[in-house]
Amino acid sequence: MTIRRYFGFVVGCDPGAHGQTVWKVRVKDPTSQFNGQKFAVASVRDGLTLAQGLNVTFVLGIMDGPTGGRVTRAIDVLPVVADARPAVA
Numbered sequence: 001m002t003i004r005r006y007f008g009f010v011v012g013c014d015p016g017a018h019g020q021t022v023w024k025v026r027v028k029d030p031t032s033q034f035n036g037q038k039f040a041v042a043s044v045r046d047g048l049t050l051a052q053g054l055n056v057t058f059v060l061g062i063m064d065g066p067t068g069g070r071v072t073r074a075i076d077v078l079p080v081v082a083d084a085r086p087a088v089a
Helices: none
Strands: 005-015 021-027 038-040 055-064 070-079
Antiparallel strands (some): 055 070
16 A cells, blocks of 8 residues: 655635634645645644645545545645755855
8 A cells, every 4th residue: 555645735724513623735736636626634743733825745535524424634734844955056
């Protein structure tokens, strides 16, 4: 089994059930079959605070939905860290 991280960005949030905020991310990867699709966020790593427009990576997972069906969610959402290596002159 291969686990793939997808690149994307935080689209924003919507009010969810029981007053909880539901954040959504969009895949931004032209090589992916999911390019342009939005997914609700199921989990973030290390207490990450999401914000609209934040570039992130995530894994897509299938889980039980609120009405009993199966849904795809973004899990293990992490911010994209800029390359910290110095430029070569």
